[in-house]
Amino acid sequence: MRRLAAVLAALLSLGAAPKPAPVSLDELLAETPAPTLDAYGLFTDAGARTPNAGLTPYALNTPLFTDYAEKSRFVFLPPGTRATYTPTGAFAFPVGATLVKTFAYPADLRRPKAPLRFIETRLLIHKPQGWVALTYVWNTEQTKAVLKRAGARVPVAVIDRRGQPLTIDYAVPNTNQCKECHSLSGELAPIGPKARNLNGDLAYGGKRENQLAHWTRTGLLVGAPAPRAAPRTAVWNDAREPLADRARAYLDGNCGHCHNPQGMASNSGLFLHLEETDPANQGIRRRPVAAGRGSGGLEFDIDPGSPETSILLHRMNSVEPGVMMPELSRTLVDEEGVALIANYLRSLPATR
Numbered sequence: 161m162r163r164l165a166a167v168l169a170a171l172l173s174l175g176a177a178p179k180p181a182p183v184s185l186d187e188l189l190a191e192t193p194a195p196t197l198d199a200y201g202l203f204t205d206a207g208a209r210t211p212n213a214g215l216t217p218y219a220l221n222t223p224l225f226t227d228y229a230e231k232s233r234f235v236f237l238p239p240g241t242r243a244t245y246t247p248t249g250a251f252a253f254p255v256g257a258t259l260v261k262t263f264a265y266p267a268d269l270r271r272p273k274a275p276l277r278f279i280e281t282r283l284l285i286h287k288p289q290g291w292v293a294l295t296y297v298w299n300t301e302q303t304k305a306v307l308k309r310a311g312a313r314v315p316v317a318v319i320d321r322r323g324q325p326l327t328i329d330y331a332v333p334n335t336n337q338c339k340e341c342h343s344l345s346g347e348l349a350p351i352g353p354k355a356r357n358l359n360g361d362l363a364y365g366g367k368r369e370n371q372l373a374h375w376t377r378t379g380l381l382v383g384a385p386a387p388r389a390a391p392r393t394a395v396w397n398d399a400r401e402p403l404a405d406r407a408r409a410y411l412d413g414n415c416g417h418c419h420n421p422q423g424m425a426s427n428s429g430l431f432l433h434l435e436e437t438d439p440a441n442q443g444i445r446r447r448p449v450a451a452g453r454g455s456g457g458l459e460f461d462i463d464p465g466s467p468e469t470s471i472l473l474h475r476m477n478s479v480e481p482g483v484m485m486p487e488l489s490r491t492l493v494d495e496e497g498v499a500l501i502a503n504y505l506r507s508l509p510a511t512r
Contacts, residue, residue, distance in 0.1 A: 180204040183214050185238055185256055188285050197281055197296040197305035202236065202260055206303050208281060214239070215260065216380060217364075218371055220357040222396040222409040224417075224486075225494040226263060227328050228318075229279065230272055234260040235353065237380060243353075245383035247391060248435060250350040259284040259350060268319040269326075279314055280332050281305050284342070284350055291348040293338035309335050329491050337488055341417055343424045351417045355384070356391040356434065393434060396500065407504030408434055410497055414486055430461055443472055444508065454483045464508035473501055 184201045187194050194200060197208065204210045211217070215234040223231060237243065238256035245251060260283055264276035278298040285292050296305035297312050311334035320326040333341075342348050358371040372390055375381035384390065393412065394405035416433030418425040423433075429449055431441045440446050443461030448471060456474040463469040475485035476498050484490075 180212055183212050183236055188236075188258055189256060189287055193292075193294050193307055195307050197283075197307075200258075200283075202234070202258070208262065208278065208305065216375070216378070217362065218353065218358060219360070219362050220352050220413070221360045221393040222357070222406075222413040223352070224413050224489055225497055226489050227330060227492050228269055228321075229263040229265060229330075230276060232262045232264070233352070235380070236260065242382045243375070243380060245355060245381055245385075247355055249344075250353050251355070251381065253286050253350070253353075255286050255288055257286040259353065263330075265316050265318055265328075269321050270319065270323070277316070278302055278305070279316065279330055280308075280312075282338075284348075291342070291350065293335065293342060293348060295332055295335075295338070297332055308332060311335075311337065331488075331491060333488060340424050341488060343418075343422075345422045354393075356393040359387050359390050359392040360395070397496065403500075403504055403507060407501055410500055414494075414497065418486070452482075454485075456483070462505060462508070465506060465510035467502040467505040470505050473498065473505060476501060 181201050184199070187200045197203075198206055202208070202212055202215060204212050211234055215236050218233050218235055220233075235243075236258040237254060241254035241256065243251040243253050243257065260281065262278055262281040264278045266272055266274040266276055268274065280298065281296045283294045283296070285294065295308055295311070297308045297314065298305045312332040314330040314332060316328040316330045318326050318328065339348055342351055344351075355372065358375070360371060361368045362371050362374070364374060369377075370387045372381070372384050372387045376384050394401045394409040396406045396410040396413070398406065411432040412434040416431075417423060419428065419430050420426065420433040420436070421431060427449070429441065430443050430446065431438075432443070436442055444464055446461045447459060448455060448461055454475055455471050458469055458471045458474055460469070461471050467473045472485075475483055477493055478484040479491060479493060481487070
């Protein structure tokens, strides 16, 4: 009888779905990056729609604008390891930690939850020698993503938020451009997963939970206080939050990774990260060090009360190389972001 049961169990197992292979830590830590994304085993399907066990989704309260692309984010930590909480800056991640971010578009920007066309998936891998950034570009069939160190241009045709056809000349960054945005005192580093960016709710299996609390409860993070005691970045497009908080959050997310004392724009003296408290360093009535033609003939980075005479808004409103800011990650003007910052500048008391 036992033998018959064993035979039946073996026969049933033949029809069972194979268990997905685990994430390949060997591939993630290899000296030579894999030529295709699927080699890492981060997803169970070729199209990277289903994350493997060990990947946890996360989202930022206020992310970087990237030509209206939808983004999905996951973090992978090697089994038995933890990230360590820090109140400022990105968490301290163990070797093998991998941040995964995919950029995608629906056919109609008014329907962001519709089926998406994947454009690129970026990996930030913590190797023994430091962090390494890799970019994988998806094929038209959406079956494979291939490593592109030199970057790429991908035409994307969508319906915009007004219902009109829009073609986006999407720019996939090259390796050096990744280093520009992710530079911290000259070293490549994460910029998104900070306590204040993760201090917000996300749906996990249909149930919403604060991300800091979830990371702590599931063992991904150690040392974190209760969310109410942690810093928090405002949600830039939530009108229920104060205008100044939303505007500062937007500038932090889109400009602060370079415009801070340790970033690539540290020599500018214009610091737009949230931790900056000096109004002059934030650009208020501040004359730029060397804006050149990027200044548009204007005098101050921020002319309080006057968005139309503020260099900061002038550069946000441009798509001209050498003038536009941010100079990477976009080919379009973020109209909603420009409107937010214009309202913020208009609300500042004039100091003439």
